[in-house]
Amino acid sequence: MIxxxxxxxxxxxxxxxxxxxxxxxxxxxxxxxxxxxSGHPGGxxxxxxxxxxxxxxxxxxxxxxxxxxxxxxxILSKGxxxxxxxxxxxxxxxxxxxxLATYRQLNSRIQGHAHPMTPGVEMNSGSLxxxxxxxxxxxxxxxxxxxxxxxxALLGDGECDEGEIWxxxxxxxxxxxxxxxxxxxxxxxxxxxxxxDVMTLDPxxxxxxxxxxxxxxxxxxxxxxxxxxxxxTQRRRxxxxxxxxxxxxxxxVSFMENNPGFHGRAPNADEYQKALEELA
Amino acid sequence: xxxxxKMASTRQTYGETLLDMADSFPDIVVLGGDLNVSVxxxxxxxxxxxxxxxxxxxxxxxxxxxxxxxxxxxxxxxSTFSVFGVGRPFDQLRVLVSQGNLNMKLVCTHAGILTGExxxxxxxxxxxxxxCSLPAFTVVSPADSVETVQAIKTAAxxxxxxxxxxxxxxxxxxxxxxxRFQLGKAEVMREGSDVTIFATGxxxxxSLDAADMLAAQGVEARVVNIHTLKPVxxxxxxxxxxxxxxxxxxxxxxxxxxLGSIVxxxxxxxxxxxxxxxxxxxxxxxxxxxxxxxxxxxxxxxxKDAALKAVARKK
Numbered sequence: 220m221i222x223x224x225x226x227x228x229x230x231x232x233x234x235x236x237x238x239x240x241x242x243x244x245x246x247x248x249x250x251x252x253x254x255x256x257s258g259h260p261g262g263x264x265x266x267x268x269x270x271x272x273x274x275x276x277x278x279x280x281x282x283x284x285x286x287x288x289x290x291x292x293x294i295l296s297k298g299x300x301x302x303x304x305x306x307x308x309x310x311x312x313x314x315x316x317x318x319l320a321t322y323r324q325l326n327s328r329i330q331g332h333a334h335p336m337t338p339g340v341e342m343n344s345g346s347l348x349x350x351x352x353x354x355x356x357x358x359x360x361x362x363x364x365x366x367x368x369x370x371x372a373l374l375g376d377g378e379c380d381e382g383e384i385w386x387x388x389x390x391x392x393x394x395x396x397x398x399x400x401x402x403x404x405x406x407x408x409x410x411x412x413x414x415x416d417v418m419t420l421d422p423x424x425x426x427x428x429x430x431x432x433x434x435x436x437x438x439x440x441x442x443x444x445x446x447x448x449x450x451x452t453q454r455r456r457x458x459x460x461x462x463x464x465x466x467x468x469x470x471x472v473s474f475m476e477n478n479p480g481f482h483g484r485a486p487n488a489d490e491y492q493k494a495l496e497e498l499a
Numbered sequence: 500x501x502x503x504x505k506m507a508s509t510r511q512t513y514g515e516t517l518l519d520m521a522d523s524f525p526d527i528v529v530l531g532g533d534l535n536v537s538v539x540x541x542x543x544x545x546x547x548x549x550x551x552x553x554x555x556x557x558x559x560x561x562x563x564x565x566x567x568x569x570x571x572x573x574x575x576x577x578s579t580f581s582v583f584g585v586g587r588p589f590d591q592l593r594v595l596v597s598q599g600n601l602n603m604k605l606v607c608t609h610a611g612i613l614t615g616e617x618x619x620x621x622x623x624x625x626x627x628x629x630x631c632s633l634p635a636f637t638v639v640s641p642a643d644s645v646e647t648v649q650a651i652k653t654a655a656x657x658x659x660x661x662x663x664x665x666x667x668x669x670x671x672x673x674x675x676x677x678x679r680f681q682l683g684k685a686e687v688m689r690e691g692s693d694v695t696i697f698a699t700g701x702x703x704x705x706s707l708d709a710a711d712m713l714a715a716q717g718v719e720a721r722v723v724n725i726h727t728l729k730p731v732x733x734x735x736x737x738x739x740x741x742x743x744x745x746x747x748x749x750x751x752x753x754x755x756x757x758l759g760s761i762v763x764x765x766x767x768x769x770x771x772x773x774x775x776x777x778x779x780x781x782x783x784x785x786x787x788x789x790x791x792x793x794x795x796x797x798x799x800x801x802x803k804d805a806a807l808k809a810v811a812r813k814k
Contacts, residue, residue: 334598334599335570335599341570342566342567342570342595342599343594343595343598343599344594345594346590346593346594348559349559349563349566349590349591349594349595351563352559352560352562352563352564352566352567352591353563353564353566353567353570353595354567355560355563355564355567356563356564356565356566356567356568356569356570356571356575357567357568357570357571358567359528359552359564359567359568360567360568360571360572360573361571363528363549363550363573364571364572382559383557383559383560383563383591386554386557386559386560387560387563387564389555389557390554390555390557390560390564394552
């Protein structure tokens, strides 16, 4: 059993250890996508510290028993950012790291968009907007079963254009899903362009607040700040909680950072070498 | 010539059947979209409020939450009108429920033109076509209230996604109380050797009446109730084609992608014989259900005519 809330949690990772892990997993992400020849690097790199915080300090789960009834649930709603998710799941012990090389290949368990055929994945994904509803279903199931697990859903900021996100937001507050935490990966770039050019989201904090949510904002790459924010979500839970995590698309690779071109394309051979050098 | 049959509301039967199952299926939860009085889930809402969740008319979220509950061991019965329950959240049904192969039960009422006065936007005439295109779904279109009870109970006790199609209007009861529904096994309701009529939903009753008319003209029609459209009982369809040499499909649904398409596919692949289809040809309008059935040609006379045409086409 791993995770900050687990009574028998094993190793507690220090922040420097998590920061070192982030660098390693960034290399895994680049390698995974380069090997596959396709995939979504930008959002995988922007979400990474959020996932690392959840999987190595916040959530309780058991990779030996992915269906453990009392596990905290994590729902990747922005399912295209699967390489980041797989890098973390693999490091957490759900499957061997070597399997990352099978991403998007025939007969692989790790699909282009996250699917529950992969150990540790709760929900099929690839069509935006669905994860918050699904997460609410998980949160209500906890209530029906008298369980105290938490449910975390990671949303893209571009994904918040989907109407279903706001249907789910309204209903989660109505049904008092206090064990539900959404995280918006606010990297300000969506498929085509900058979010400000495609669809205005701001004031995003007020939108969530007006829908009945408690809102936190944090730097989504600053691990101490993220951990502190997740800690705060556990206090006085009377409403669903959203964390708007301000991130940088393509974080860690200079030419991918803030570059809409790397939302959904693999690096070429030169770019791959350069990225690995930067992440060395 | 038209038999007098008792009328019963399949949607009311649905609501009452849910109540019957509350104790034996503790994992059942009911999800509604602000149409609970119309789909009779208000009976459950008022009796088991802790096992009921309303989402308002927001069907994408309705199905998405149902999927999340199903993934965590619950048996969600998700209900609204067929136009809203299938059309609106089709992508959630596809990605979450079908591709995730989740144990969610979508029970929609107000299917087809029997919805009547509310008009074409309220007539779910495409639902079977849409839902049958989703690989994981089992699809059941009960012929009457007696069959509805058992279809609902079967859905609760059978793992996997289900769609069950019910009507707004009360429909004729064609089964005795001791009838035993078998999922995926078509029911031969009348034997005949000249032509086979494959019918579903309210058209089973209409087709039985057509068979009486045909008998008066010396044509013996077999009438088969295809309550399960998916997986369909191919054996029963092939047997009808082989043993009677001509077939008719009869459904209260658009002709594309429903029972007619399924029957034609099975017959064409296995036992090519003349196929005639009685189905809706397009959108309808506001009027009373029985008026629409006549205007749209879903009558015993039209089924009879189709059967005679199929017989005449035999080589």
